[in-house]
Amino acid sequence: xxxxxxxxxxxxHLERVRAGFPDLTVHRAESIDxxxxxxxxxEVLVTWWSNFVPDLLQAPKLKWVHSLAAGVDGFFLPPIKSxxxxxxxxxxxxxxxxxxxxxAIMLAFSRGIFRYARQQKERRWExxxxxxxxxxxxxxxxxxSIGQEIAQHGAAFGMRVLGVKRNPGQQYxxxxxxxxxxxxxxxxxxxDYVVLxxxxxxxxxxxxxxxxxxxxxxxxxxINVARGEVIDExxxxxxxxxxxxxxxxxxxxxTEPLPESSPLWELENCLITPHCAAxxxxxxxRAVDLFCRNLEAYRNGQPMxxxxxxxxGY
Numbered sequence: 001x002x003x004x005x006x007x008x009x010x011x012x013h014l015e016r017v018r019a020g021f022p023d024l025t026v027h028r029a030e031s032i033d034x035x036x037x038x039x040x041x042x043e044v045l046v047t048w049w050s051n052f053v054p055d056l057l058q059a060p061k062l063k064w065v066h067s068l069a070a071g072v073d074g075f076f077l078p079p080i081k082s083x084x085x086x087x088x089x090x091x092x093x094x095x096x097x098x099x100x101x102x103x104a105i106m107l108a109f110s111r112g113i114f115r116y117a118r119q120q121k122e123r124r125w126e127x128x129x130x131x132x133x134x135x136x137x138x139x140x141x142x143x144x145s146i147g148q149e150i151a152q153h154g155a156a157f158g159m160r161v162l163g164v165k166r167n168p169g170q171q172y173x174x175x176x177x178x179x180x181x182x183x184x185x186x187x188x189x190x191x192d193y194v195v196l197x198x199x200x201x202x203x204x205x206x207x208x209x210x211x212x213x214x215x216x217x218x219x220x221x222x223i224n225v226a227r228g229e230v231i232d233e234x235x236x237x238x239x240x241x242x243x244x245x246x247x248x249x250x251x252x253x254x255t256e257p258l259p260e261s262s263p264l265w266e267l268e269n270c271l272i273t274p275h276c277a278a279x280x281x282x283x284x285x286r287a288v289d290l291f292c293r294n295l296e297a298y299r300n301g302q303p304m305x306x307x308x309x310x311x312x313g314y
Contacts, residue, residue: 001299002027006035006047006056007068013288020292021299044298046291057085064298068287070094070146070278071227072308073200081310088294088306091314093286094278095149098197098225101277102150103157105249106133106193109221114271134158139191141184141207142198142226143172144314150195151175162187166203188215193223200227201313210235219246225277228253233264240267251277 002025005014009028018026027042029035032053039045039059046066047056056062057079064086067075072089079085108114112128119126138154140147143165151161155174164187168178179187181203188194194216198204208222209232216222222245224231233254239245247269253262256275264270280286290306297304308314 001025001044002042002061003044003046003295004029004035004038004042006032006045006053009284009288013284016285016288017292017295021295044295064088066090066291066294066306068291070144071199073227073313075308076310076313083310086298086304087308087310088304089308089314090287090290091306092145093283093290095145097280097283098146098277099149099153101251101273102195102223102225102249103153105223105271105273106138106154106221108271109247109249110136115268118268133193136160136192137162137190139187139194140164140175141187141194141196143168143175143178144197144199146225147195147197148172148174150197154193159193162191184212185215188212189217191220192217193221196222196224196226196230198226198230199314200229204230206230206232208232208236210239213239213244216245218243221245221247221249223249223251225251228256237263237267240264240269243269247271249273251275 004027006029008030014026014028018024027038029038035053035056039056041061042059043061044064045056045062046068048068054077057077062085065075067089070089070091072087075087080087110131110133112130115128134157136159138159139162140151141164143163151163151172152174154161161175163172163175163178164181164184165178166181168180171178207230213235236248240248249271251273252275258264264272294304294306
């Protein structure tokens with residue numbers, strides 16, 4: 001069996017794969033041209049959504065694509081939709097850094113950190129009105145592995161945590177109440193901080209628009225670490241300008257990189273980070289270990305832990 005890593009990956013991480021599966025032939029391609037030259041004999045492709053090339057799916061021996069990211073909205077091309085080519089993702093490795101990123105954004109708002117950073121540049125000594133996370137309500141929309149980690153971090157800060165999930169059949173650590181999507185309006189109304197951690201699917205596309213923003217508290221903070229398309233960006237800009245909500249912390253956007261012309265850059269109640277919430281020095285080590293777990297299951301004909309359902313989209 002031949003495996004192609006179409007990504008920048010260190011020799012150390014490739015050796016971890018080879019050590020666990022010494023009979024595999026493992027290739028590395030850091031450019032599209034290299035990948036196209038090697039893919040013909042490969043059964044497995046490991047790649048990022050951002051450099052995914054549809055032409056690679058035409059490889060005659062390809063049976064499985066593994067995404068190094070959790071989001072796979074760009075992968076649903078005919079061979080994957082039909083099930084001819086399996087698709088797995090790296091869901092499960094992003095929770096810790098993304099939860100810390102979300103907490104950093106919440107603290108930046110509650111303690112005024114990003115506003116104080118602006119004042120420091122102006123050499124301006126002015127105290128702001130500050131608050132605490134303790135006792136506030138955190139609404140987590142999307143309770144996959146990332147949402148679960150965010151919920152536990154929020155609970156550790158003494159927050160009341162509400163979780164929203166399509167099928168909320170179980171209780172999760174740190175969550176005070178779980179509801180289905182039918183309970184989304186209630187969660188928006190009650191939460192001081194709303195965090196979006198859902199996959200991008202037809203159901204979640206533009207799930208937060210003007211109506212939903214108007215349901216939120218006037219001092220509430222909306223945080224998006226999911227996909228930019230989950231929010232109606234134009235409606236959010238209007239809501240921030242009109243102080244319909246207190247602010248937004250955004251790591252993802254409808255267009256990336258965020259255009260210099262975007263009004264979001266100039267809004268004082270908007271904190272922007274460049275799609276970096278999942279970044280960590282441990283990212284690739286965790287991603288390789290997860291891939292190896294799926295590879296072991298694949299070779300043994302067992303259920304793959306990260307198999308994506310092409311119908312649901314995650």
